[in-house]
Amino acid sequence: MGVSPNQLLQMDSLDKAARDSKEGKMMEDELNVLTFLKENEPTMVPAYQLSLARGRRGILNRLVSAMLREDIMGLVSYSYDLYVIGAIHTLNVPSIDEHWQKIIQTLHTYGLDSGRSYKIYSLSESSCIVIPVSRTYAFNRLEVAGKILHVSEKGARRLEHAVEFLQLIRSKENTNGGNGYDWTRLALELMNGSANLALAYAFWLEKKKKLREIARKQDIATTFDWVLLQKKLDPDFDASLFFEQLSVEGHNLHPGAKTKLGMEPKDVLRYAPEFNGEAAIQFAGIRKDYAEFAFIEENTKDVNEFLFTEYPTLRKAVEQEFTARGLRVNDFIFVPVHPWQLKNAIPVIYKQEIEEEIVVPIDGFQVPGGATSSFRTVVPFKNGGVPKHAIKVAVNSQMTSTVRSISANTTNNGPVFTRIIRSIMQQESELAEKFVPICECAGFNFKLKKTDMNHLKSRNLSALLRENVESFTAKDELAIVGSSLFSESPITEKIIFAELIETYAKVIDETSLRRAAFRFISEYVSIALPGFLTLMVKYGIGLEGHLQNSIIIFKDSRPVRMLFRDWGGARIFTDRLPVANVKKEFYPGSVTVTNILNEMHNKVFYTVFQNHFGELVMQACKYFGLSERDLWQEIYRICERVFADLESLPEYKENVRVDRKALYRPEVDHKALVKMRLAPAGKDYSYATVPNPLHEFWKTEK
Known part of the structure; x- marks a missing residue:
């Protein structure tokens, strides 16, 4: 050829x-x-x-x-x-x-x-x-x-x-x-990505220098002591956001971790979390016949009232602008928009709609906030109180493998999924004490007309409002996103995880860091696994439990709870959900819902065991000389404890048998991150087959 x-x-x-x-x-x-x-x-x-x-x-x-x-x-x-x-x-x-x-x-x-x-x-x-x-x-x-x-x-x-x-x-x-x-x-x-990673390293050198100087003056020896002190000294200090913005390296496995195609260097430096990125969220009105929305309260009629209550001065800005234009506020729904998106994507993608006043950008109101590790999710600054919601907005730039717009499936399913999870957690009260959902309360998006084939329009004027992580922590607790556990500490220049183990060893009075690290991982996994496995076995819910979606709450350096967030990537095996007697009305064509059991299994096994626990185990081996086999055996022991509890309930015995067999199979699918980027555009997920470290122990017992 x-x-x-x-x-x-x-x-x-x-x-x-x-x-x-x-x-x-x-x-x-x-x-x-x-x-x-x-x-x-x-x-x-x-x-x-x-x-x-x-x-x-x-x-x-x-x-x-x-x-x-x-x-x-x-x-x-x-x-x-x-x-x-x-x-x-x-x-x-x-x-x-x-x-x-x-x-x-x-x-x-x-x-x-x-x-x-x-x-x-x-x-x-x-x-x-x-x-x-x-x-x-x-x-x-x-x-x-x-x-x-x-x-x-x-x-x-x-x-x-x-x-x-x-x-x-x-x-x-x-x-x-x-x-x-x-x-x-x-x-x-x-x-x-290489250019952006170099920029991140350059910025980190200066950021680290400044933070170490402040810590020295305050006689602070660890990152945790420094953050806890800032919480005491400054009521507007956002501790969880501080850890979100330690994302210098980005995704732990993806070679495109720092890719931001379509963004100029000034935009990367201004908005990305590793540069202490700040984004003043703006708003745009969508005429109601072109808008879709979803809320936790199913009967909500006045969707704007939700936003006007959250942001009181938004109402005044909208009324002033719409009066000047001769438009009626009640004819529109207002959607949060990232400032980069409003400048670079909205005028191009919605050019005709703006001309026809179907889409109306709002000039007179902003919500200043800080970028989290996911870039497009922004946490409003405190300014005297903890904001109720973080704001996830569309950004039409490729980061890792995906253009970070937001689909209508995600915006409409978020509140539906929230109702399901809340209903389940009412039934699983013991589980809910340590495995806590960060709920998605409202979703908005531009509604694509059947005659319009430009699918960019349905994905680029969309947003979700999600509960704010900081509202889940007490004064003496710290919420740390999983991906930042393996970031460098600005105070000691060790990784946060290593610094954490050293402090943890003192708290539990353990002289051996190796034994302390092993015990820490056992505690950590014992908090996380019951939630992931119970939702899978009993309700058919495969959460996307990778590091960036998992936030661990620490008290005195000990893990006490895990928060889980971002449900757009979850997979729900529908044959199991009816057992919960939960009303489910997902958006038509949603990839979230599947009748293929393996899709739900793969979601849990890849994100939780390979991405999340795999990194935890690897870092423990590197920094503390632990045996990888011993750690996976401990994870297997915890899995079996959870499975045994679930198996004692007769109606779930068959589910446990099926899931246990799948979890412990000799080889598992691993998302082929590079192969997907090399494949022709439009191809679905690719997987590579990799050996399963859990299989050995199940095989031994059988």
Whole structure:
């Protein structure tokens, strides 16, 4: 098959980017950031330039780790293992022929780290990639740490940027006839993410310096002591938001963790949480015949009254503007809008509707707030009291794998799901003491007419109001989003999790940090698992319980409750829900509702066990030398305790049997994050099959 001119152009653009990286040139996204900083934030320029290499390697390592886990292009199955001990290089190839002799000699000359393992992947008869793998954790999570090398007839050189790696792997695809992968699209995302990660590192250097200086003056030794002190000193200090904004690294597994396509550097620096991002939420009116809404109270008629009660001065701003325009307030529904969205997306997507006054942006009112780890969810500042709701708004920019608009399914199902969860929690009063829903109270969206095929319109003027995390914490408690447990502490420069274990050990009077870490994880999982498993077994609800959706409440460094939020990604197996006698009226065509049991299982197993617990276990092994097997055995023990309690109820015995068998199967599906980005646009989720660490213990018992 021939290559089209467009394909050739794309291939050339990736080749050029790889050449620029090899020659030490900056990528276009990096240059854009640097130009912006020179003109607007000149004091950040030196830190950004120093952070460029770190940002590039951070994304490169995450990319390679994900591609190894997914075995893309046979990166694992067709590679060889090299072990280096001093000057001895042991390679598990069938025979050390002339080709391998040259490779080993080149690596000898370059000098590899002793005591390290490497994956060697052949690209051709004369070249290969050498990947340092420090350890392989559960679910085939390979930790890539060190220099990734390209070895050729010219010698060995270190790869500095993700596009160099992609270009080399793509050359292998071209040789083998091709898989139809979209390498260029992924390259553009990674170039953008690398530039943004470098900017995040640069900002963090200064932020950390300032916070450490404040802590020194206040004689504070840990992040937790510092945050608790701020809560005492400043009634407007938002402790949960502080932890949300420690998201320097972003998603723990995704190579696109810092991708923000379509956003200029000034927007990233202004709005993203890792830059202490602030967003003044604005509003737009949608004429009622073009609007949809949903509320917790099913019989709510005056939807605007809900917002006017929450934001009293909004009413005055709307009435003034609508009177000037000759419009009736009661003919419209008002929707929160992100300021970036209002400036960049709304005028384009709703151009005709604005001209016809179907959509009316409101100028005279704003709700200032701080960006959470999810960027598009903004928490209004306290200003004398804890706001009732956080505001989740649409942002038409790709972040990780998804354009962060909000579907009509999500806005309409949020309050429906809230009613279901609240009904369940009334029945599960003991569970509700430690496993607490953050409810979605109201949803709004532009209603697409049947004759209009522009689906951007149904997703980009939409919003959800969700309960505010800070309202769930007492004065002596801290709410920490799960993803920030593994962020760097600005006070000690350890990760928050390590700092937490050290404090926890003192609280429980444990001299061994290893034993303290094990006990901490056991307590943590004992709080989280009963909720996730009970909702799955009894009600068919598979929550998307990854780190960003899970907020842990700590008191004296001990986990005491877990909050769970963001239900747009949940999967409900409908055959089980009727048992709860819960009224369910989901939006037509909702992906939330499924009649495929495996979809519900995969949602729980991937987000809770692989993303959430997998990270917890890995960090405990890295920082405290714990046995990974021992930790998974403890998680298995807790699973069995929950299953045993559920199995004692005759009506759920069969569900337990089915779910237990699925949870403990030898291999489980892992969301293939890179393969989805390489696949042609529009393709559904892709999965890779990975070994299940829980299977061993079930197999032993049987």
